[in-house]
Amino acid sequence: MTLSRIGATTLAQMRMMFRRRIVLFWSLVFPIILMALLGLLFGRSIDAGTITVIDASHTPASTAMVHALSTTKGVTVKTDQTDVAHARKQVQDGDRDALVVLTKTPAGATAAHLYYSNASATQAGIIRGIVSGASSRISVAATGSPPAIVYSQQSVDSSSLSYIDFLLPGILALAIMISAVIGLSTVLVTWRKQGVLRRLKLTPMPLWEFLVARVAASLTLALLQVAVLITFGALVFGVSISPTAWAAIPVALVGALCFLVMGFTVGSLVAEPETADAVTNVITNPMMFLSGTFYPVAAMPAFVQTIAKVLPLYYMTNALRDTIVRDRGLMYVMPDIGVLLAVTAVLAIVSLRTFRWE
């Protein structure tokens, strides 16, 4: 009986949710508009710039590195320099964007040293990402038996993605976060204020069932957001969706659950709907700008990167980006899922201790 009751309650919650046009606008239409606007404003790809490569080692690894860099989208590789000091001066003067020097270590390994300018923090971050990504790829591959390595363009790093590819998972994470936090905070406070929770208390149905139904309805909305945004991204904006994109479904569900519990915590602590809205904004706005939604966290100052790593949206964004456009499967994003589940557990304990009916 309880299962059928939860089912009927979930259906009612879905009706309440989907019959509100404003909910549909913020959760589905607005993200698409945002994606279109940002896509138009910032063009199709991030241009990493021109990198000078001086290969003084001539190992298979160094050759592979030069190849990897020169096939990275948005990167122009120049091998016309031999003098490191002169090449460094070029980077300092802004004639080139970075310099990579490849040398042989006494142990026989290949060392890559990157010189870059901080004149543009974003560009420096992108270049750091590209070069460190390429070198780590080669290091991994070098431990295997054949020294010759084949590189696909996509697998190098996020910075090789076109901007719209980069943007789609970020906006999806953002949209799910906002829908989920608001979906439980403001709603819970309003229910309490209007006496709906008291009225429910008079029925034999326990409150947890009612909340489970709400969570189920909200998770359905999250799945709808995944489907609509990915479809729109692929068909209208030409985002190249990885075959691993199905793994975005568990990531989206766990992320949505985390932010629903966050909304429930706000709803448990706050008495007025207006306060709930304000608190929700205070929580979600910084996350929106610090979690790599619109630009790579790697391109931000170091202290911002530290802050990002305590924000749940950072992990959700990363995991969605990995699975939707970076060809990475569920196992790869398990650490991100783990962080989201841990945050969920902590918030659940806090909110259950502070929950009030009236």
Next chain:
Amino acid sequence: MVAIQVDSLTKRYGEHVAVDGISFQVEQGEAFGILGPNGAGKTTTLEMIEGLRKPDSGQVHVLGRPVWPDPRSVQSLIGVQLQSTTLFDRLTSRELLELFACFYNRSDGSERAQLVLEQVGLVGKADAYADDMSGGQQQRLAIALALVHDPDVVFLDEPTTGLDPQARRNLWDVIRAIHADAGKTVVLTTHYLEEAETLCDRVAIMDESRVIALDTPAGLIASLGAEVRISYTEGGEEQVAYAHDAQGAVLETLEAARQRGAQIEGLSVRGPSLEDVFLKLTGREFRE
């Protein structure tokens, strides 16, 4: 058989005693009214019986079962319309009723929904959202929700407060039908004297946290020991007197006024009402 047994029920909020050791019984099938001015303790009393507010001392039994400490044992026996419940938006009357029927694990939700919609005269609004309905219609929906699981005892907390006279009279017909036709025990609070008088078999008058009188409306009025109430204004002050014999009392009043050379105005003679009972018991006018 006793539907509700209340013994020495007390509720305090800090220093303030909201309900002060009240006791009464409600018989099954009775329409029982708790009448009193705002702040008398009516709603607190009702909420302690419904299981929403835990009493500080005293006991409540509904159909023989103790409400406290675990109100769940009486939940399916009682139906409650709270004083102010804004219901979920974006659900129609019918959907809400079916949902509530489902909360009580009833499998006949759609039949029950249709039945109570008919009972409260809301069939025409079955597919409307609550926020698109008038105040009177919303109250009727709240009563329908209290009835949907077919409870034995129905609690209505100030059901007609804030309604215009026409809507109030319509709602009275609904409440009468629940009591008379459906045979439910109805307990209602009100601060409308006329409402208590016309709807209730028995009325408990509450004032300052206590029950100060309890009887049938006719019995309460008879306790005044008067057949008529005579009132007039003399020198700007209203005078009220009670008497057995209307004709004799009017003549006496006029004669007395003539003898002392006073000018009296607005002489009115009518049968006494619950208002007079309240005035006599408290020395204060009942302000609705």
